[in-house]
Amino acid sequence: MIVMGVIIIPVTDSPLRYPGGKTQLKGFINELIQTNSIKDCTYVEPFAGGAGVAMSLLLTEKVQEVIINDIDSSIYCFWKSILEHTDNFIKLLEETPVNINEWYKQKYIQENKDKFSVLEIGFSTFFLNRTNRSGIITGGPIGGYSQHSQYKIDCRFNKKNLIKKILKIASYKKQITVTNDDASVFIDKVIKFLDKDKTFIFFDPPYYKQGKHLYTNFYTHDDHVHLSKKILSLKDYYWITTYDLSKEIMEIYNIKNQKIYRLNYSANNKRKAAELLFYSERTTLPETNHIELISNI
Ligand SMILES: C[S@@+](CC[C@H](N)C(=O)[O-])C[C@H]1O[C@@H](n2cnc3c(N)ncnc32)[C@H](O)[C@@H]1O
Known part of the structure; x- marks a missing residue:
């Protein structure tokens, strides 16, 4: 991490710059993989974008394999x-x-x-x-x-x-492995065939509120609902899903495994916005310094 005045630029292994990129979650996601004792892990990002977390975990050999998917050709x-x-x-x-x-x-x-x-x-x-x-x-x-x-x-x-x-x-x-599917299709086509004991999935869909402005492809309310059903059906898998803090998304997900979190490192307020974190029943959250788990909702 490079500190310049009060602006902190996270160092990323990805060659892409990505609006809303989640590289800063790499430490937390590594802890999740360790805490849940996922050996020879296949790490999956159905909304990969810059894939900063995937590249960091692979290049530091924390995971065995990565599968990155994005609908944007x-x-x-x-x-x-x-x-x-x-x-x-x-x-x-x-x-x-x-x-x-x-x-x-x-x-x-x-x-x-x-x-x-x-x-x-x-x-x-x-x-x-x-x-x-x-x-x-x-x-x-x-x-x-x-x-x-x-x-x-x-x-x-x-x-x-x-x-x-x-x-x-x-x-x-x-x-x-790189694929180019709609995330819901990718769940049926790829994720459902992976070994549940050796797979960790990080869902980072377009934001509910700002998604339209940031990305080439965007989700409507109904798309978010459809996606939530697909994700929630993956009960026996290890996964987390992050979202911008919005009441609609809380209502759509409506599960007990949800938290509000903030990134811990940043002196830059813009980057310190609170976000939503959902996790599967099988996933245990680690004790962590990488993010601030603010509360149960
Ligand atoms: C929030 S960004 C992901 C950022 C990524 N986690 C990172 O750190 O760079 C969401 C990504 O989802 C992709 N996307 C949008 N709709 C999609 C869909 N239906 N299926 C798969 N990917 C989609 C966008 O092209 C965008 O790259």
Whole structure:
């Protein structure tokens, strides 16, 4: 973790910047896996996004294998291409200039995905994620279109560090599976076939309130209800689900295993917002310093 004045930037193993990314939960999730004595763990994220927790657990060898899923085909292509086209991805990263002209080219790829390969889409996703404000792929470039601001388009594009991260992840590729399904479909298609004793699942769906603004795909109220039924049906699995604090989500889930939590580390109030945590009947919560479990609801 790097402390700059009062703003704390969590260090992540993921090459993606992710709005609402949950890398900060890595310590807590590792404790969950240890407390529940899950040996040779397969760690699953049905809403993977930047997959910061998954990468950290795998790269520090706390889990045996990870399965990451996201409905967004741009995100899927990114993960697929760094794992299956590693050398070509690195070559693109080394050779592509990071300027506003290139930004328009990469945006064109993103808007015409049917004309491009997995590698081209994956690289364009990465390029726009690293050059757009807050990492939002559909957003505008850091520094604006005229690039007159103090921060320029390349200020989050440290090629050397990014190459290091990508190569490290690719060296674990035999232990990473990437899929591109709707999370509810993914539960039926993948999770239901996993060994319940060796699997830990972290559900991090789009926020109930802000999801629409942050992500390419978003959930309606009914989608959240549908998802909750699917998750709650996984009674014999180890899982947690996090959400923004909203009365609708509390009503939808309505189980005894729920807490309000706050991240413990942060001096930045914006990041210290309380969130909801739900967990399966099989899951025991650890004694933890990583997060502040504020109360039973
Ligand atoms: C809150 S973000 C996850 C962030 C992630 N935990 C991280 O740390 O980077 C939610 C993710 O869910 C994906 N998503 C949205 N709807 C989905 C769906 N129906 N099925 C699977 N993924 C979905 C979005 O594309 C987004 O990447």
